[in-house]
Amino acid sequence: MTVSRRTLAAAALLASSTAVLARNPALAEGPDVAAVEAAVSNLTKAMLAADRTKLESLVVEQLSYGHSGG
Numbered sequence: 001m002t003v004s005r006r007t008l009a010a011a012a013l014l015a016s017s018t019a020v021l022a023r024n025p026a027l028a029e030g031p032d033v034a035a036v037e038a039a040v041s042n043l044t045k046a047m048l049a050a051d052r053t054k055l056e057s058l059v060v061e062q063l064s065y066g067h068s069g070g
Contacts, residue, residue, distance in 0.1 A: 039058070046054040059065060 043055075043058050046058055
């Protein structure tokens with residue numbers, strides 16, 4: 001099997017990028033991660049509790065809410 005310089009360079013770039021992100025997790029996360037996680041948690045709790053008032057306060061009618069699985 002012959003490995004080209006381009007393949008080798010791409011592999012090296014991928015390995016070094018992964019190593020940098022593993023050492024510096026703050027680079028992979030934005031400053032609003034905690035706020036987004038809290039909002040998702042609140043939305044999930046409101047849906048499971050079937051709390052219409054809480055759901056209406058958390059969502060906006062102009063947006064479409066969905067999940068990547070469908």
